Amino acid sequence: MTAGESLLRAILExxxxxxxxxxxxxxxEEQGDRESVDRARLIRYQIESSASGLNDFRRISIRKSVSQLFRRNRKKWASPMSETDGRNFSWCPVQKIDGSWFGSRMSLNGFWQPYDTPGVQKWERGFVWYISGSLVALILNADRIFSRHPIETIEIDNALSFxxxxxxxxxxxISSSLPPCLLERMSPESMESANLSRLVVAIRGAFVSFARDAAGLPPLPAPAETAAHA
Incomplete structure (x- = not known):
């Protein structure tokens, strides 16, 4: 494992x-090439921007600088879904997962979404932390994405269908049509609720747990409040 890979692993964990x-x-920054220096700046800018108490003038200045960095490097910095064996097109072919057949529309593509705009991905503190897509696309590419990007949350486009x-x-x-690889990670208490949004959150949590395990990463710390209570 190279120095860069070791550092990335620490971020992923x-x-x-x-x-x-x-x-x-x-x-x-020590590598010296322009792309590496730009990425170092992106990390520092976005960490600074995420801090509380930052004045508006500085926040606007950082946003402009970040935008310039993305424009200069958008062809070099790979988005998560540009690394998924071509599965980042408008439609996903029917795939078999855990004995069940799925075929659904995907919202994943290779366009940049550096700020909080609806769509494929969101960047925070120098890395992609949010992605969205159909469940089949996310499952098929879970290990590939989570082994390269410190994803903290996801949006499953078709979660309500489960x-x-x-x-x-x-x-x-929760329907039994949810893939077994996620069902097995859900407690009985999290399978039913009077609150629909709690079940959506539960499915997201089960997927993140599955994906981190597939990438060989430890589980994320449990949130202060769990959505398992009805």
Missing amino acids: TPADDLPRLVMADWL IRWEPTTSRWA
Whole structure:
């Protein structure tokens, strides 16, 4: 494992920690080439921008600088879904996962979304931290994406198709059509709720758990409040 790979691994293992990112920025700057120096600047700019108490003038200045860095490097800095064996097109072919067949529309593509605009990905503190797409696309590419990007949250475009209304209990429930690789990571308490959004959050959490495991990463720390309670 090279020095760069070791530094990236530290970021992947603890995505909430800024220190490994700043160490990576120092290492990138030491490489001396323009792309590495630009990436180091991106990391530092976005970490500074995420801090509380930053005045508006500085925040606007950082945003302009970040925009310039993306424009200069957009063809070099790979987006997560430009690394997925061509599965980043408008439609995903039917695929078999855990014995079930799926075929669904994908929103994933290779366009940059450096700020909080709706779409494929969002960058924070120098790296992609959010991606969206159909469940089949995310599962097929989980290890590839999570082994290269410190993803902290995802949006499953078709999550609602795996949730059904149970008239006998007047509650929402996770459908058995959810792939077994995610079902096995959900507790019985998280499978039903009177609150639909809680089940969407539960599916996201199960996927992130699956993806980090597939990439050989430790689980993320549990949130202070769990969405498992009805």
